[in-house]
Amino acid sequence: MALKNNSKRKKQADLNRRALIEATLDSIVEIGIAQTSVSEIIKRAGLSRGMIHLHFGGKDGLFVSAVKRAGETYYNNLNRFLEKAGTPPQARVAAVVNGDLDETVLSNRAVSIWYAFRGEARERKTIAEYSDTRDERLNTLLFRAFREIAETEGLDEPATVARDATHGTLALLEGMWTDFLIHPDSFDRAVAKRIVFRFLAAMFSAHFDLMGAK
Amino acid sequence: MALKNNSKRKKQADLNRRALIEATLDSIVEIGIAQTSVSEIIKRAGLSRGMIHLHFGGKDGLFVSAVKRAGETYYNNLNRFLEKAGTPPQARVAAVVNGDLDETVLSNRAVSIWYAFRGEARERKTIAEYSDTRDERLNTLLFRAFREIAETEGLDEPATVARDATHGTLALLEGMWTDFLIHPDSFDRAVAKRIVFRFLAAMFSAHFDLMGAK
DNA sequence: ATTTTCAATGGACGATCATCCATTGAAAGC
DNA sequence: GCTTTCAATGGATGATCGTCCATTGAAAAT
Secondary structure, eight states: OOOOTTOHHHHHHHHHHHHHHHHHHHHHHHHOTTTOOHHHHHHHHTOOTTHHHHHHSSHHHHHHHHHHHHHHHHHHHHHHHHHHHOSOHHHHHHHHHHHHTSTTTSOHHHHHHHHHHHHHHTTOHHHHHHHHHHHHHHHHHHHHHHHHHHHHTTOSSHHHHHHHHHHHHHHHHHHHHHHHHHOTTTOOHHHHHHHHHHHHHHHOSSOOTTTTOO | OOOOTTSHHHHHHHHHHHHHHHHHHHHHHHHOTTTOOHHHHHHHHTOOTTHHHHHHSSHHHHHHHHHHHHHHHHHHHHHHHHHHHOSOHHHHHHHHHHHHTSTTTSOHHHHHHHHHHHHHHTTOHHHHHHHHHHHHHHHHHHHHHHHHHHHHTTOSSHHHHHHHHHHHHHHHHHHHHHHHHHOTTTOOHHHHHHHHHHHHHHHOSSOOTTTTOO
C-alpha cells in the first residue's frame, strides 16, 4: 500500500528536499553559481549524491526549485509590510518601498542569489519565469495603488500617470538593489528610501514617506 | 634582437587577441557565460587551444580582458553623446540619459554581457573592479553637472541635492537596463527616458529632456 | 513476525573541463 | 641565405563535472 502523505519517511524526504535547496542557495551566496557543483551541494547538505536526481530529476530541477524558494522568501518578507499597511493606497506604496529596501529583504544573501540567477536567466526559461513572476505581482499592486491616488487627486490621464509611476518606482528599486550589490558597505537605506519618495513626490501631491515606515 | 612593436607578427598577435575577446563576448551573448568554455571560444575564433594561455595566462585572464573591453565599448558609445552635448550641465545630464538608453548603447548584446558578468562579480574581484569603474566615472560626471545646476538655481544645500539627483538618476538608469533585460520585446525607450526626465524635473526647475536628444 | 515499499546511498561512468608544453614554421634580424 | 626568435599549434593530462542505477535498510503494511 501507498505510504501516508505525512508518514515519517515522507517527512524526512521533505526535510532533505529543503536541505538541498538551502545548501544550493548557501553555496551560491558564498562561492557563486559557477562554483556551485553537485559535489559542493551534497557536501553542504550532508546528503548523498543520488538524492538530487531522486528529488529534483537533476541539477537543473534543483536550481529551478531554488529560484522558486528565493522568490517566495522575497514575497513572504514583503507581505509582512503589506499586511501592516492595510488598504490605503499611499500606505501600500510606502510598504512596498520600505519593505523592498528593508534589511530583512534587501540583504547580502538576497542580492547574491538574485543577481546570480539573473545572469543565467537569459538562456534558462524556467529561471526567467520566476524573475518575471516577481515583477508581475509588484507591477499590478503598485499600478492599482497609483491609479487610485491619481484619480483621487483628480490628475489628468490617471492611468498614464500610474503607469509611469509604477515603472519608475520599480526601476528605482531595481537600481537600488544593484547599488547595494556593488557597494554593500557604503549603501545607505535611508538615503535610498528618501530618493524613491522624492521621485513619488514629484508625481503626486500625497505624501508617502512616513507611512508604513517602521 | 627584439621584434619591432608593430611588426607583422605583433600585429597578427593583436588581431588574435581581439578575436578571442570578441569570440568570448559573442559566446556569452548567445549561449551564456556558464556554457562559454575554452573549447567553445577557440571554435568561434578559429584559433588554437593554447592561444588563450599564451595571450591571457588562462581563461580567467581572458574574461577580465573581455569585461574591460565591454566597459570600453560602453564608454566609447556614451562619449559620442557627451561630445555632442558640450559643456552646459543640463546638456551633459541629458546626454548621459539619452545615451545610456540609446539603442547603440542599451542593446541585447550589452545587457547579456553586463548581467552575465554581474552575476560573477561577487566572487571575482577583477571583474567587480570594472563594474565599479563604470559607476565611478558616471557618478563624478553627473554629480558635477547637478551641483552646478543646483548652485545656479540657488537651491539649499546644492551638494546634497546633487548627490541625491546623481544617485537617483543612476539607479533609474540601472533599473531601466534590468527592465530591458527581462522584457526586451515590450521595452519602450521613449517611455524610459520620459520617466527619468520626470524625476529630474522634480528636483530642478531646469528642463533636460529636449537637450542632447537625437 | 513477515513481507512489502521506497527513500536513500555512493561508486561507476563517460563527457567535458582548463591547463600545459614539446614542437612547428614563418617572420625578423643578420 | 642562414640563424634566431617567438607566436602559434594541438594533443596529452589529470581533475572535475552531472547522471545514473544496483543495492541497502529502515519504516510501513500485513
